[in-house]
Amino acid sequence: MVEENVSATLVFSVPAARVFAVLADPTTHASIDGTGWVQQSADQAPLTEVGQIFRMDMHHPNHPNGGYRTANKVHVLDPPRAIGWFTGTEDDDGRLEFGGWFWRYDLAPRGPSETEVTLTYDWSAVPPSIREYLTFPPFGPEHLINSLHHLAELSADPSKG
Template structure:
């Protein structure tokens, strides 16, 4: 599902929701999950355990002129079910895009994973002129779900 300011992808992964959440809630694992190629490494980030936490990632992309850092402000947390964060250039307040992971158990070893990239709250006209949203495609989000499936299966 997608609209003009949001892309959502869903996949059923053969793993328990708790195991998937364990991978998603550790920022150090995000480089291996990232289907966009922007995430390079974790700069600072303990395991996510609550809304209000912030983790910082080292990134790289032509849209930002090369290497840069982002602060990711955790806005949603429900252990085993929901993880969401708003991303901002390091040291700034989030300008309005967020990443949402929703996990719906389908049994003890199967979980429907929904991943949403939402930039609907971006209102800064200068930013909208500078950045061509979406920066990440549906195909890259699908790739991220494939990488997550491989990460939890140990493959």
């Protein structure tokens, strides 16, 4: 069986509630990103419920338009232990489509001021029609750990938590 997810784990010297607050703020996601593809959040509201949609302005040199927008749907929200979302698109009529991949952060408190954070990218539900033109994962192995290091730095900043 071929693994259809990748994950990385890092221990932060920050309480879980502060890490979760940074993750629940879509305006921080461009700074967390380890690829540089996330440009900015198109939605400013904090992530507060399962089913919530938030959009991100993106850029990738291999995308036909260069710049594009994703629509993300929160599917896990368990403060301060877990948060995750499916990534997809929204057409001009507001119809949402998700490609079968998701991001998930699991936070495990290790005392009052440390948190073990695991970031998982899972593409196990991507249909064959999408796999014909997209390669999974679409980034190198360093992406997840880079992203966790960025999240740790932001979480340590008292103005972000």
